[in-house]
Amino acid sequence: MPIRHVLLAIAVAALWGVNFIAIDLSLAAYPPLLLAALRFGLIAIPTLLFVRPPRVRRRWVIGYGLGFGVLQFGFLYWGMAAGMPAGLASLVLQSSAPFTVLLGAVLLRERPTPARAIGIVAALFGLLVVGWQRAEHAALLPFLLTLAAGLGWAIGNVCNRQARTTEPFRLMLWMTVVPPLPLLALSAVLEGPERIGAALRGAIGPEGLWPTLGLLFTAIVATIGGSGIWTWLLSRHPAGLVAPFSLLVPVFGMTSAWLLLDERVQPGELAGGALVVAGVVLVAVAPASRSRRRR
Template sequence: MTARRLQLDPFAIVCLVGCAALWGLNQSATKLAVAEIPPLGQAAARSAGAALLLALWTWARGGRLALGAATWRAGLLAGLLFAIEFGAIFVGLQYTTASRMVVYIYLAPFFVALGMPFIQPGERLGLPQLAGLGLAFSGVVLAFSEHLGGGSAAPNGQAWWGDALGVGGAALWAATTLTIRASTLSSAPAERTLMYQLLVSAVLLGLASVAVGESLPAQVSTLAWGSLAFQTVVVTFASYLLWFWLMARYPATQISAFTLLTPVFGLAAGVALLDEPLTLRLGIALAAVVAGLALVQRAPRKP
């Protein structure tokens, strides 16, 4: 197994920026599809489809997805957290905009930074890294400040409910990350870690969809099906597999910091897909995020 590295290298940075771009686009894609495909059913279908692709990919490479007796408890917990996280996000998008949702989801690095020292003392952030996280998040808040105040993002002034679900999703994402790093999953193959989450979430979200009485409409547009396919193949299968591979090899706090780029990409996707306004704030926010991430990447001085 490849040894864990103390700093991100250029390959990891390119991969993380690519993941952030895909996840930023994913919020707009989900928002487009949720108008036609019910949220819990959509999330369940996404997980089930990605699980099938992961199994086929592993089989084609000559491997097998033995879940293993040593990892099943941690795997079930990670899958449960994963299911609740995406249930909250998909339902929340019915009440708030993609731009608002992406801000709250990507509070996750702060929850990770708060919890990681308790399980990995060597990954404690120093003052420059903490300042970098603060600067980057300030840029994100600036970019979306016009979306954070009003209740017009949803009918009947219910945007706060979607916002709350977004914050909950961020906490659950961080809890999943910490669970993986603190358990036997930290040394398990990335495919196994992802498969636990996909299988458990597909079952739980599918049951939840049936329980609340969701049903597929008689007609679904090509755009909605395309959005679901993008979420399944590109985001949930390919990018998540890459994410867990990176998590097993690089410091979690540094990796999670790169997710702060995702809201900037999310705003760019909103401009293209949801007709949201493009302002000077995006450029200023991007500069703040890049500067903050540069601080996070600084290796702390040795005593």
């Protein structure tokens, strides 16, 4: 890759890492499910008005939106609102990589190579260590919710792969049309109209300025800008060359959380995190899979 493209890939990883700080900032004023709905709604409205739908089966767009949008960000925001530190959330969300390989093996009959299998085991063991440390030092529920977010991302990845689109950025934009209504319905039931109304009224006041800027950063800069650049890089280079740069996301996420939020991570969590990253590296750089089983 040219050095300019390498720097772009690193910049996207930095955007996505810092994005966890923006989410943490937004959760100070918005309930988590409402915040997730607003994030996608800000992109969905102009998409419906100005972007032509991708030429893929509708069910894969819906599945992509439900997995990547509703499940991933519904659980992620809920977990962070319940107490999951922003930096640690950026790490645990990397569980999507081994989950994607496992779902591919179960649903698509993609047999992982031995190297990928070792990576999955290492990553899952690392997550167990992080979970055990969270149970020792803090509530376990936020960790489990973030882990569920990683599984949701993996479901979205499988649907995205099955769409087999030649227009990935267009598919990503239309995926955002799916989550707002389900998330708003869940927000109305679980968070209540009074809390929603108070959050929306507070958004226009001085105390809502920074949380709203965090929401705009998440929707416009991280989602449209970051995903747009990432898609552009994937269209010019092999996925195996670009994808490993996403491993820098928890590095930027945990570093920015330490610098900006004064978050401290337990030594055991760092050890478990190192295992997760090592496992994800193996999953990312090893050959994808053996040939599918003969029918």
